[in-house]
Amino acid sequence: MRSTTGADYRSLENDKIKDETMIWESKQQCIQSGIDPNLPPVFHTRFSEVELKAQLHKYSELLDIISIFVNKLLSTMQGDPILILVTDNEGYILTFKGDPASIARVQGSGVIEGVQFSEEVGTSSIELSLRYKQPIQLLGEDHFHTMLQRSACYSAPIHSDGERRIIGTLNLMTDIEFAHPHFLALLSAVTDSVEREMMLQKQNNQQHILNQALLETNYYGLIVTDALGRIIEINEKCLTILQLEDRDKREFIHSSVFDMIAIGQYFHRVIDEHKACVGMELSLQVQGSIQYYILDVVPIYDCIQTLIRVVGSFHNITEMKKTEEMLRNTEKLIFAGEVAVSIAHEIRNPLATVKGLIQISGKDSKLLHYDLIMSELERMNLITRDFMILGKPQMVQFQADYCHTILEEVLSIFNIQAGMNDISIVYEIIQDIQIQCDRNQIKQVFLNILSNAKEALPCGGEIRISLEIEGDFQRVRIRDNGEGMTDEVLQKIGEPFHTTKQDGNGLGMTIVYKILTSHGGHLDITSDVGVGTTVDIYFPLKDESSSNSYVI
Incomplete structure (x- = not known):
């Protein structure tokens, strides 16, 4: 056990002198205010019933915590005339606990729930504890009122969690013969426990709120x-x-x-x-x-x-993954454009030579299918131009045209390849209205898609083509009963360099998507493995106000 030093004695003595000074000054103030010490204390302010109920509700959490510790304290003092009072931060009494006879005696003198211990009432441990923000005791004649000089009163302020702001007081009152020098220290220890419990509950509440917000x-x-x-x-x-x-x-x-x-x-x-x-x-x-x-x-x-x-x-992170994939595709498209431009330049030179030699020989050479060869050479030239679409912007010439006339030209060429692969073509025109398009680019779209359909029918089969109006679009549906595609392959269609063909370059559908975008159209593809694939191509119907040229 720690021994009491001289410094400890001096500290205790100083505290005693300080308390005596505060009490003496309070009594002098009572005399100056004309308070009669022989009369019971007069409470000038008190809560109404509604105000008291509201304050009790406001302090309910604190009062519940205090009850836990006070009940434990009182259980060790059973039979003693001990009375516990709780006030708010302005000295209004909120509740009593303890010996019933003591409570009845005090309430009989006018000290009831809702009254305020202020300076005007007289010297009280409650008012001094709030004024000087520290624990204090009044023993016997320390009280100003004669009727209270047979009492011992102890008060300790209660601080808000983690702050020095006082939110109330905890008070112990007993008969003078039951006074004990440790009561004030005991009361201070209880208020410390109350403050720690309040802080812990607040932390638990904050943690609960945080947990709920996260969950x-x-x-x-x-x-x-x-x-x-x-x-x-x-x-x-x-x-x-x-x-x-x-x-x-x-x-x-x-x-x-x-x-x-x-x-x-x-x-x-x-x-x-x-x-x-x-x-x-x-x-x-x-x-x-x-x-x-x-x-x-x-x-x-x-x-x-x-x-x-x-x-x-x-x-x-699905959206992030999609963004990354989009960036990768953009990089691929840029590279594809550079490659396509290079290839197109290399093809156009020998192509110009072949076309020039055939033109020199002229029709008089009686070359079989001269017109068809020249038409296809011209289309090959346009295809190389379209490859250059991937590399740099191109001016396309829009004009009114019918999808069926473009398709018939494409089929006149494609039928030969289809026949060689035992593929039958069923062609149906339900409704056909003019669209604004670049004829040669649309031919390339049809040929690329028909070529894919042919590749899906290695052992022969059927390709069905139909033209119909759907809303504000001309729809061209190309359906095959070939091998079909998995969802994984379907999701990657149009990505540069993605191909399932052994000798493919993965640019065909990239070009299709780019051409359709430039025409204000779009593509819908559905496929089932072992059943076949359906490609719906949508072109906006002819708009008379539209321009005849467009940069892509």
């Missing part, structure tokens, strides 16, 4: 387990990600996270090896589509480095 978010999937992998918390978003949204999340509380195939291994690693798993990329099928997630699983330790919790969080 109820729609942006993250969260799952929390204990050190053995038993689930403590899991939010609805997590259940959706793991395709368990049809089940109540309460079913998973206290179950093992290791049973969740998609994420169990990562929790196992954290719990067994005590190492965080951060940045794990998962691909999960959610509501019929592939979604990509970053999974972080981190351990939580207490102050002595014991594992107490493991927290896993999912963050959807």
Whole structure:
């Protein structure tokens, strides 16, 4: 036990002198105010019934905490005339606890719930404790009023959590013969306990709010387990990600996270090896589509480095992945443009030579299919120009035309290839209206798509072509009963250099998409493996106000 030093005695003596000074000054103020010490204290201000009810509601959390500690204190003083009072920060009495006879005696003298101990009432430990912001005791004749000089009163201020702001006082009152020098220290210890409990409850409330905010978010999937992998918390978003949204999340509380195939291994690693798993990329099928997630699983330790919790969080990165893919495709398209321009230049030179020699020989040479050869050479020249579309902007000439006339020219060439591959073509015109287009570019669109259909029919089959109006678009449908495509292949159509053909370059559909975009059209492709593929090409109907040229 620590011995009392001379400095301790001097400190205690100084505190006593300080208290005596405060009490003496308060009594002098009472005399100057004309307060009669022989009369009971007069309370000039008090709460109305409604005001008291409102203040009790405001202080309900504090009063509940105080009750816990005061009840323990009073249980050690049973049979003693001990009275406990609680006031707010302005000295208004909120509640009494303790010996019933003492409560009745005090209330009989006018000290009831709702009255205020202010300076005008006279010297009181409550008013002095609030004024000087410190614990204080009044013993016997320290009181100004004669009727209170048979009492011992102790008061200690209660501070707000973590602040020096006073929110009330805790007070002990007893008969003078039951006074004890340790009562003030005991009361101060109780207020310290109350303040710590208030701070702890506030922290718990803040943590609860934070936990709820995190668990109820729609942006993250969260799952929390204990050190053995038993689930403590899991939010609805997590259940959706793991395709368990049809089940109540309460079913998973206290179950093992290791049973969740998609994420169990990562929790196992954290719990067994005590190492965080951060940045794990998962691909999960959610509501019929592939979604990509970053999974972080981190351990939580207490102050002595014991594992107490493991927290896993999912963050959807699907849009980020799509953006990355788009950037990669843009880079590919730029490279494809550079390659296409280079190839086009190399082709155009020998092509010009062949075309020139045939023109020199002229029709008089009686060359078979002279007109068709010249037409196709001209189209080849235009194709090389179209390849250059990938490399630099080109001016295309729009004019009114019918899809069926363009298709008939294409089919006059394609029928020969189709016949050689045992492919039959069924052609149906339901409705055909003029569109604004660059004829040669649209021929290339049809030929590229028909070529793909032919490649899908290595053992022969049927290609059905139909023309129909759908809304504000001319729809050209090309359907084959060939091999079909998987969803994975279908999603990559149009990407530069993506091809399933052994000798393909992966630019055909890229050019198709670019041409259609320049024409204000679009493409819809559906396919089933073993059933076939349907390609719907949409061209906007002719607009008389549209320009005849367009830069692509």
